[in-house]
Amino acid sequence: MVARKICLGLQLGPSDPEETRAILRGSREVDRMVPLPVGGLSYVQGCTKNHLLSKTVGRCLEATAQRVPEREALVDLHENVRLTFAQLKEEVDKAASGLLSIGLCKGDRLGMWGPNSYAWVLIQLATAQAGIILVSVNPAYQATELEYVLKKVGCKALVFPKQFKTQQYYNILKQICPEVENAQPGALKSQRLPDLTTVISVDAPLPGTLLLDEVLAAGSTQQHLEQLQHIQQFLSCHDPINIQFTSGTTGSPKGATLSHYNIVNNSSILGERLKLHEKTPEQLRMILPSPLYHCLGSVGGTMMCLMYGATLILASPVFNGKKALEAISRERGSFLYGTPTMFVDILNQPDFSSYDISTMRGGVIAGSPAPPELIRAIINKINMKDLVVAYGTTENSPVTFANFPEDTVEQKAESVGRIMPHTEARIMNMEAGMLAELNTPGELCIRGYCVMLGYWGEPQKTGEAVDQDKWYRTGDIATMNEQGFCKIVGRSKDMIIRGGENIYPAELEDFFHTHPKVQEVQVVGVKDDRMGEEICACIRLKDGEETTAEEMKAFCKGKISHFKIPRYIVFVTNYPLTTSGKIQKFKLREQMERHLNL
The missing domain is CATH 3.40.50.980 (Rossmann fold)
Known part of the structure; x- marks a missing residue:
């Protein structure tokens, strides 16, 4: 923890001079790897010290098979396959x-x-x-x-x-x-x-x-x-290799087309951020409960294991929290991947404490915003000290921001980390068409090797997403601080505009997660004749807990601005999900408008 504080310029050091030197070495190393935003504006460019790879997936597999031929590459527990x-x-x-x-x-x-x-x-x-x-x-x-x-x-x-x-x-x-x-x-x-x-x-x-x-x-x-x-x-490494349909959280799915170059480099760079090159074979055992048809599974899972000679362990055909824990314990898993919803389910297994998770070290949480309380619970309860929060989009192959394993719990809980190498990011004030100042929300845009070739057969939609200067518009609202940490505040289309005030659902969701009875919460805007939109909080309570909407509103008073207190609080048992576990807010909004007779 101290290391990070020194890195952030706070002079809080341990008393032992040798320890201080070691910490300074570590923090300087990270600082050297992570360029900072310049001039008070939300723009940052990742480090370019290591070269990008110009290899096809086939060449990468060949290299790893020659380097570690006898190491386990794939374990599929459901089908009893080991290769x-x-x-x-x-x-x-x-x-x-x-x-x-x-x-x-x-x-x-x-x-x-x-x-x-x-x-x-x-x-x-x-x-x-x-x-x-x-x-x-x-x-x-x-x-x-x-x-x-x-x-x-x-x-x-x-x-x-x-x-x-x-x-x-x-x-x-x-x-x-x-x-x-x-x-x-x-x-x-x-x-x-x-x-x-x-x-x-x-x-x-x-x-x-x-x-x-x-x-x-x-x-x-x-x-x-x-x-x-x-x-x-x-x-050629620039040939298209994969078409991934972006999840239907909006409209018709579009086929984001990625090349060998996109995914070989993204998986290589992500593994470097996770420090996989420093791990022993026993520490390179990845439990993957996330779907392979999704970028996180196929690039962060299959490809990254292939690049680093790590063992890919498929816990179950579709996500199952119990099977993920069984896989960790039976296969001595050290890394675990998942979306926030998956981690919530794993932590909530009734017999959680009976599994041996002593070999766990770290992993990746990505796919949708993770509340700070959840990040803390994962690090402390699943032994995942080296957890990194990653952010990305299918169109960016996917990862563009991630923590360093040694970032503090606080930095992991409050951000999606810092820019990845060979990647540029900027946050635009959309009204003014200019770079946003630091700590000011705007639309996050990405440029670099990771930007997709385009949407298959849709030049017009590709042009709307990637401008002539090759910046990809993510549609995510984000802020960046002085150290280059990025925080996702919400989707531009999920933003609620209530009587002219911009309200970001993620901020309210994080707030409700601090309530001891709340298991999960999603905030949506529902239509309102007077205000344009009103706030509706859809709350899933922890097992056995009871409360009322009035009690929840009372909990908000004096802690958040009055205009951010939800007009509607609805208790739910589940949410409409895409099959990759992302919450479909547009469907949730429709359900709530019907439920509230709006």
Whole structure:
């Protein structure tokens, strides 16, 4: 803690001179790595000391498999799969060669549709190896959503398991593509999906589909493996490799298109921030409960493990708090990833204290704003001293701000950390069209290697998001302080304007989290004839707790401005979520307006 205080210029030092010197060395090192904002304005440029990498994903896998061939690369507890890096590389080569052998070519789009699994990781790496563009399809999509994304990017192939829980993938596909039942495998002709020719089933023989095992078998022949090696000579690190649909918290999803260069460097830089290069193999065991179809899972999870020779441990097909704890204890996990909602669930497991979490060291929390109380609880209760809060967007591959593991609990609780290397950030006062002063909210914009290639097939929407100077507008309202710490205040579209006053929901959510009975809270604006919008707080209480709206309003009095006290307080048991665990505020707003008869 003292280290950070010295770093921030407060002369609070320990009495032992040797300790003081060590702390100063540590803080100077961080200060040297993190440039500060200049001239009182909210602009900062990350350090550029280390070079960016110009390698494809395939080259990175090859390098790691040569460096640590016998180290465990992937553990999938649900399917009982364990592979070393050498074995994973061999399987990925077969899968990549197999995809080419069934007629897929460099630049074709292949959709991966299903929960976390060994097949997901295999296909993610095999498509990159063959120059095929992976389309991450949300596993919860129903027929109309599936049709929208497959058409949007012209998918030529689709890979999925037969079913998961109540989600019957094959039957959903049949609703929009009835021709599959009578098709020759690999030669599908579909009226509504004219680009789709090849359907691959992960686990069960189904009419009109190829089995994933058959694709691997085809790829095992010498001839096809040689074809793969030939194709790899023509891959560029600037080729598109992945299309990620931005979560539908607003409007139709857009296909953010990322290159090898985007994700290889983002995962490399994130691992550097987490100090993975200093860890022993035992400390490089990553528990990943986050979905792989999301940028945090596929880049921060799969790619970062591949870059640093860390073991990727898939706890369960979809998030399950109990399974995450079991994975930590059984596999001696040291790092844990998740969204705030996931961490809340893990901490709330009734038998939490019975799990052995002694090997835990750190991890990443990202995906939506995390209340300070939650950050403190994670660090103290799950043993995650090296936790970092990360911020990013799919369009930025994803991470652009993160803490250093050695930042104080306070700095982690009150910010999303500092700018990542090779990345520029500025906060714009949108009304004036100028840089905002420090500690003044405005729209956060990002520039650098991490900005996506664009939205697939949407030049107009790409132009609205990325300006001519290559600045990407995040749509997030943020502030930056003198040390370059960034705080996300809210989404520009979630901001509530009540009688001309701008109110940021995140600020109120953080405030309500300090109430001892509150488990979780979301604040939305609901329509109001007089004020334009009124504030509605949707509160989920801790198990067994009771309170009233009046009591909650009384709790606010004298602690926050009167105009920020919610007019409506509604107690709820859950929130509408996207499948990646983000809260859909627009749906919550609609629900509340109906509930309140507005």
